Amino acid sequence: MANQQDLIDALVALTAQMAVKNGAMGGKPDYRRAAKDIPMFSGTPAENVDDWIADIERAALVEGWNENVKRRVAISKLGGVAKNWQDLTGNALANWVDWLARFEATFRPQLTLVEWGVKVEGRRQLPGESGAQYALEKAKLCKLCPHPLAEPEVVFYLIRGIQLVEQRSALMSNPPATIAGFIDTIQRLEQLGGPATDFTGNTITTSATEKELLAKILSQLPGHYGYTAPPNWRPRYSTGFVPSPPWRAPSGVVRSSTPWNNGPRAPAGAVRNGVYSTTRGCYNCDQVGHIARDCPMPPKQNCYRCGQPGHLSRDCNLTLHPENGPAGPTVSCRQ
Incomplete structure (x- = not known):
């Protein structure tokens, strides 16, 4: 009987050790294991914040993470400028939705x-x-x-x-x-x-x-x-x-009137x-x-801002005039 009880106690102890090792003690999810596959984010221009957040969301869906766990995982993967942002701003944002919105606004191009x-x-x-x-x-x-x-x-x-x-x-x-x-x-x-x-x-x-x-x-x-x-x-x-060529x-x-655009044109598409x-x-x-x-193919017509060949209006260096709006030239480009 004693040997049987010793065996039961040993199994209970082993189960407890395995639970601690896997992070499952007290029903807490083991996010550290799954988080290993998520890359670090340092906030450099070469990094894509949307791809990084998508990695976290995919892991959260598979592992069943709640919003608190997602926030903890995200913070654990910050480095460089992003880590400095967390120290100055992110610590005050305890809610995942608020934290994520501010984070994306800061690091999205x-x-x-x-x-x-x-x-x-x-x-x-x-x-x-x-x-x-x-x-x-x-x-x-x-x-x-x-x-x-x-x-x-x-x-x-x-x-x-x-x-x-x-x-x-x-x-x-x-x-x-x-x-x-x-x-x-x-x-x-x-x-x-x-x-x-x-x-x-x-x-x-x-x-x-x-x-x-x-x-x-x-x-x-x-x-x-x-x-x-x-x-x-x-x-x-x-x-x-609308930024679509020809703009x-x-x-x-x-x-100006040209042979190919005289008269009514059919609707786009x-x-x-x-x-x-x-x-x-x-x-x-x-x-x-x-x-x-x-x-x-690239359009053959000249730039309609300055009338010169070799570039389109979006690449034109003609000085803009504030009164004419974001795309208004200072002079009439078409005589």
Whole structure:
């Protein structure tokens, strides 16, 4: 009997030791083990605060951490400038939500609207990159906009960077309302294959049957997804311009009449008869299959601020005048 009791006592002691080792004594979760996989954050410009927070949130979801544990884990992974911030500011923020909001506001890059516009327009779908991968990466970049974007506005920028002209035209004709809807639509379009024109201007030859099938399916997409874009679905900014090439001219600048823009123009993203047309020519790259506003190649026209070739208005060094707003030039750039 004594030997049996000794065995029970030994098992109880061993269980207690294992509980202490695993951090489970008293029902407290062992966050230190899972936290080892979370990288340190020092607050340098090269670090991405959103990616770091996402690592914490993923670990919290798997391990069942509450908000107090998430805050403790985050603090334990701070170093450098971020650790100094914790000593001066973070210690006073006992609530995880408040701590996180202040932390993100401090270490998330603060871009101007123009800087952000250059970044977001420069992020296009890479060769071999799936539509879903591209959308998830660019959606993170859209979060850096100085003016918070609604989902339809994020979708607008996602569509602009799609590599294939046919897919871009189909999405422009009937844009999804959400990022999830965009991913679902682009995956369906990717399953179709069909003709492809990449950003270098190379055209992949397809059979007449494939073209006919693609045109038929694209013509049915608006009714299939059942979403009609509102008339003001394009991004709106308090600054009065949209950073999308060719960038919208300020109200004080009148664009001169040229042979290619005389007369009324079709709405942005319009598709002839609801389908992609193989006869539409682009004056910008001399390729058939799209028009200039959908062209992925750099625009040929001169800067509409100073009238000089070699750069666009977003890169123009012309002196700005405060009375004309953020994008107002001091002189008339178009005679």
